[in-house]
Amino acid sequence: MTATFFEQVGVSTPIVLGPFGGLSSVALTAAVSDAGGLGSYGLYGYAPERIRDTVAELRAATARPFAVNLWLPTGDEVTPDDVDLDGTLRALAPLYDAVGVSPPPPPAHFLPDVDAQLEAVLESRPAVLSVVYGVPSPDVVDRAHRAGIRVIGTATSVAEARALEAGGVDAVVATGAEAAGHRVSFLRRAEESLVGTISLVPQVVDAVDVPVIAAGGIADRRGVAAALALGAQGVQVGTAFLRTRQSAATDAHRRAIADADDTQTVLTRAMSGRLARGIPNRAMREIEASGVIAPFPAQNWATGAFRAEAGRRGDGDLVSLWAGQSAALATREDTADVFAELAAGFGE
Numbered sequence: 001m002t003a004t005f006f007e008q009v010g011v012s013t014p015i016v017l018g019p020f021g022g023l024s025s026v027a028l029t030a031a032v033s034d035a036g037g038l039g040s041y042g043l044y045g046y047a048p049e050r051i052r053d054t055v056a057e058l059r060a061a062t063a064r065p066f067a068v069n070l071w072l073p074t075g076d077e078v079t080p081d082d083v084d085l086d087g088t089l090r091a092l093a094p095l096y097d098a099v100g101v102s103p104p105p106p107p108a109h110f111l112p113d114v115d116a117q118l119e120a121v122l123e124s125r126p127a128v129l130s131v132v133y134g135v136p137s138p139d140v141v142d143r144a145h146r147a148g149i150r151v152i153g154t155a156t157s158v159a160e161a162r163a164l165e166a167g168g169v170d171a172v173v174a175t176g177a178e179a180a181g182h183r184v185s186f187l188r189r190a191e192e193s194l195v196g197t198i199s200l201v202p203q204v205v206d207a208v209d210v211p212v213i214a215a216g217g218i219a220d221r222r223g224v225a226a227a228l229a230l231g232a233q234g235v236q237v238g239t240a241f242l243r244t245r246q247s248a249a250t251d252a253h254r255r256a257i258a259d260a261d262d263t264q265t266v267l268t269r270a271m272s273g274r275l276a277r278g279i280p281n282r283a284m285r286e287i288e289a290s291g292v293i294a295p296f297p298a299q300n301w302a303t304g305a306f307r308a309e310a311g312r313r314g315d316g317d318l319v320s321l322w323a324g325q326s327a328a329l330a331t332r333e334d335t336a337d338v339f340a341e342l343a344a345g346f347g348e
Contacts, residue, residue, distance in 0.1 A: 004211065004233060005150070005170060005171045005210075005211040005233060005234075006038070006211075006233065006234055008150065009038065009065050009127055009128060009150055010064070010065045010127065011036065011037060011038045011064075011065060012036040013035070013036040013037050013339075013343050013346065014037075014038075014213070014233055014234025014235065014346075015032070015035075015036075015037035015038070015224075015234065015235055015236075015237060015339060015342050015343065016037065016038045016040060016067070016173070016213055016215075016234060016235065016236040016237070017029060017032040017037065017038065017039045017040040017236070017237065017238075017241055018040065018179075018180070018181075018215065018236055018237060018238025018239075018241065018242075019040035019041060019042035019067065019068070019069030019130060020042045020181070020238065020242065020247070020248070020322075021042040021044030021045070021069075021071070021181070021182070022042065022044060022045070022248075022320075023042070023242060023247060023248045023249050023253075023322070024040070024041040024042045024247075024248060025246060025247055025248040026041070026054070026057050026058055026061050027061070027246045028241060028244065028246040028247045028248070028335060029041045029058055029061075029062070029066055030058065030061035030062035030064075030066070031246050031335040031336065031339075032241065032335060032339060033062045033064035033065060033066045034062050034064055035335070035336060035339040035343075036064075036339075036343075037339060038065060038066065038067055038127075038128065039058075039062065039064075039066040039067070040066065040067040040068070040069055040128075040130060040236075041054065041058060041066065041067070041068050041069065042068075042069045043068050043069060043070050043117065043121070044069075044070075044071050045111060045112065046112065046117065047112045047116075047117075048112065048116045048117060048119065048120035049120070051068070051117060051120040051121060051124065052120050052123070052124055054068075055068060055121070055124035055126055056124070058126070065126075065127030065128065066126055066127060066128070067126060067127065067128035067129065067130045067152065068121055068124075068126045068128075068129060068130070069129075069130045069131065069132065070114065070117055070118065070121065070129070070130075070131055070132075071114075071131075071132055071133050072114065072131050072132065072133045072134035072135075072136065072186075073114055073133070073134070074133050074134060074186050076295070076296075077110070077111070077295075077296060077297055078110075078294070078295045078296070078297070078298050079109070079110070080106045080107060080108070080109070080110065080298070082295075082298075083294050083295060083298045084294075085106050085294075085298065085302065087292065088292060088294045088298065088299065088302045089103040089302055091287070091290045091292035092287070092302055092303065092306065094286065095282075095283055095286065095287075095303075095306045095318055096305070096306045098282075098306070098310075098315075098318060099306050099309040099310050099313060099315065099318060100309075101305055101306060101309045103302070103305060104305050107301065110297040110298065110300075110301050111297055118136075118140055121149075122140075122143050122144060122147055122149070125147050125148065125149060126149065127148075127149065127150065128149065128150045128151070128152055129144055129149050129150070129151050129152070130151075130152040130153075130154065130173070131151070131152070131153055131154065132154045132182070132184035133154075133184050133186050134186045135153060135163050135164055135166075135167035135169075135186075136151060136153070136167060136169070138167070138168065141167060141168040141169065142168075145168075150170045150171070151168070151169045151170050152169060152170065152171045152172070152173060152213070153167065153169040153171075153172050153173070154172070154173045154175055154184050155172050155173065155174055155175070155204060156175055156176075156177075156183060156184060156185040156190070156193040156194075156195065156200070157185070157187065157188070157193050157195060157200070158200075158203050158204055158207045159187050159188075160185070160186060160187050160193075161174060161204040161207055161208050161212075162207055162208060163187065164208075164210075165208040165209065165210050169210065170210060170211075171210055171211040171212070171213055171233075172204060172208060172210055172211070172212055172213065173212075173213045173214075173215050173236050174197070174200050174201045174204040174205075174212050174213070174214055174215065174232070175197075175200075175215040175216050175236070176195060176196045176197025176198070176199075176200050176201070176214075176215065176216030176217060177194040177195060177196050177197075177216065177277075178196060178197055178216040178217035178277075178324050178325040178326065179197075179215055179216035179217070179238065179277065179324050180238045180239045180242070180265075180277050180278070180322045180323045180324035180327075181238065181276050181277060181278070181322040181324075182272070182274055182275070182276040183267070183274070183275045183276065183277070190274070190275035191267075191275060194267075196216070196217075197214060197215070197216035197217050197218070197227075198226070198230065200216075201214045201227060201230040201231065201232055202230045202231055205230065205231030205232065206231075211233040211234070212231065212232050212233060213232060213233065213234045213235060213236050214227035214230065214232035214234075214235050214236070215235065215236035215237070215238070216324065216325075217324060217325055217326045218235050218236075218237050218240075218326070218342075219237065219239060219240040219324075219326040219327075219329035219330050220240070220329050220341050220342065220345070221341055221342060221343075221344040221345035222345065223235070223326070223329075223342075223345065224342050224343075224344075224345025224346060225345045225347075227345075228345070228346070235342065235345075237338075237342060238324060239257060239322075239323050239324040239326065239327050239330045240326075240329065240330040240332065240338050240342070241335060241338055242254075242257065242322070242323070242330070243257045243258065243327075243330040243332070243333065244332065244333055244334055244335045244338060245333055245334060245335075246334070246335045250311050250314055250316065250319065251314060252314050252315065252316025252319070253316060253319065253321055253322075254333075255316065256279045256281075256316055256321045256323065257279070257321075257323050257327045257330050258330075258331075260279055260323055260327035260328055261327075261328050262325065262328055264279055264280075264323070264327065264328075265277050265278060265279055265323050265324065265325055265327065266278070266279075266280055266284075268280075268284055268288065269293050269299070270283070270284045270287035270288050270293055270299075270303075271283065271284065271287070271299070271300070271303050271307075271320045272296055272297070272299055272300035272303070272320075273293060273294055273295045273296030273297065273298060273299030273300055274296040274300075276320075276322065277322065277323070277324060277325070278320055278321045278322045278323055279321040279322075279323050279327070280321075281316060281317045281318070281319075281321055282317035282318060283303070283306075283307070283310075283317065283318045283319070283320075287303075303320075306318055307319050307320060
């Protein structure tokens with residue numbers, strides 16, 4: 001009998017931790033891997049040396065397989081020379097004033113070079129490289145496979161799943177519109193790719209031959225059982241783990257998830273310039289009311305300094321409160337309890 005994708009990776013329970021850009025922690029990643037799942041760590045914005053150091057920390061924290069995640073460029077990213085940063089920062093001035101910090105000087109670059117990031121990952125040899133916002137190049141996939149690294153792509157539509165399969169990935173995460181954080185569409189605008197999990201997963205399963213991992217709105221054993229019934233081989237879970245004490249979320253973020261109900265989350269470009277799902281707060285409302293939202297990644301950079309200071313102060317009104325539509329089901333505060341609840345969905 002042919003081994004499943006998860007068996008090939010060395011994962012006993014097909015539960016994947018959502019890779020949080022900016023909210024990942026070594027402790028949470030290691031805890032999920034140690035429990036028998038695939039812990040994941042988001043490397044958004046990390047320079048190559050920081051990537052190498054982080055993978056080394058993960059390897060020291062767990063002997064089990066883990067994944068690291070990178071954002072691929074879509075081609076619409078702006079540079080500091082492309083946008084009116086002064087105008088953007090003027091619009092955000094009240095939010096900077098609220099935490100008593102000054103806007104930073106314009107950077108030379110908003111993001112590290114993705115090729116250098118990929119090189120650092122390939123050199124570090126995690127068990128899995130997962131990507132969002134596109135299809136990795138044939139060279140990257142080939143080099144990953146030769147290094148013993150499995151590759152997971154992320155799709156918000158059937159067309160994206162087919163493109164990822166054609167690109168040689170080993171598995172596809174089919175992520176529904178219910179999911180927390182950024183909508184990682186890359187073939188059409190995110191607003192045109194808002195397919196719900198229960199619709200997306202079976203259509204992707206029917207369209208591709210590679211294993212499908214369901215994501216979006218899954219927070220307990222019922223969501224896992226539903227994903228399996230739809231044909232998925234595993235699940236990826238974000239918000240339920242984000243609420244746990246092992247994540248890098250602030251206490252204010254955890255409280256917001258705990259207090260959320262089924263209608264609490266919204267889709268917005270306010271915080272980063274790309275569409276993402278989170279819980280409304282002062283920052284989101286005031287940015288949207290201003291009508292001034294720079295393209296990605298300029299907006300993400302511009303909001304970053306006040307968000308960082310607000311996080312240090314525990315101010316939930318001025319950070320990105322990413323959460324999915326099943327936030328109300330995220331009731332557990334320890335990773336082990338979340339994992340046990342999800343694992344129960346696979347039955348005996």
